[in-house]
Amino acid sequence: MINRTMFDEVMVPNYAPSQIIPVRGAGSRVWDQSGKEYIDFAGGIAVNALGHCHPELVKTLQEQGQTLWHLSNVWTNEPALKLAKQLCDATFAQRVLFANSGAEANEAALKLARLYAKKHYSSEKTEIIAFKNSFHGRTLFTVTAGGQPKYTEGFEPLPGDITHLPFNDLAAVEYQISNKTCAVIVEPIQGEGGIIAAEPVFLEGLRALCTQHNALLIFDEVQTGMGRTGKLFAYQGYQVTPDILTTAKALGCGFPIGAMLTSHDIAASFSVGTHGSTYGGNPLACAVASRALELINDPTLLAGVTQRQQMFISGLKQLNQKIGLFRDIRVEGLLIGCELKEAWQGKARDLLTQAQEQGVLVLTAGPDVLRLAPSLVIPYPEMKKGLQQLAQAMLAIKMGF
């Protein structure tokens, strides 16, 4: 019998998963071992952009599974080339590097920025500017770039020459940036940090400062990419073009894959042998991501994200008017953060547990923020039902459960 108790017996204790074990999913519904049904507002942390077991993705996975799984980068493959072409056609990019996760895509971006600066300018040009409260992954380089000291504690010595500045504070960047800066890495919307959007003038200012100081502007769109904000990538809504963009999470809609996108000129600093991955660009992952991109990069689907966003805004505001648990509701496409009022701070995880009891799966972003990242195609009845269940959970928290 496989059960939750086994987790504590066989797994490294770096997670504290919920008490239920989901065993099956379809669209925006999930069922656990006991057969209980849940509405999924978590979306695998902004990964399952097309819901669970989307028939088109299942079909692609099955077809590719019977054709070719893996080669390594000693040979290229058709799905990888097709996906790279699609990504270039849909964005500013001219070159693509595939990885297996968001952290790896960012690791590649930071390494590339260092190499590019050395090649084109000087060996002193190594500083990376990043932002407080940001998240870029868990490899040592990316976790150090991330702006949450609790995640690097104990792992010292850390990679050097990374400066953390307050997010949305352009004056701080203006003061710090110099000809020794090789890159600025930023999430257009901080996800793990609580769904905090960059102000347009902030990103515009970063663009101008990077250009002025020959530093590369890296947008980490691991969480905001692939339609999450109602644009294919969030930068397209800001109309600020980065030099390097990283994406992962929803790129494979649940099949692990990440990508780094850049220009021909910048890409040229990675010559043969300077970087690599055994799995990166694997045919199975690329075939699924290619189909996912076809389905997501569609005007009707993207317009549907904006419609659902409006429904979440009005739905959540209505609930909060009655129950009054949140002091701020931040809705960026279908990336939603509800910040708890003072009196309930620290209770986001309790709210998650209560919501699960009521039959809706949600996320947190830190101790004080409820986060929702549902499927981009979540049906309206599911949205309505999930919001009702969430209201019950909010009432339970308010009454002190």
Ligand SMILES: *Cc1c(COP(=O)(O)O)cnc(C)c1O
């Ligand atoms: C999730 C996330 C990452 C890390 O992605 P992994 O696939 O977990 O390595 C990096 N950056 C951002 C903005 C993320 O949300």
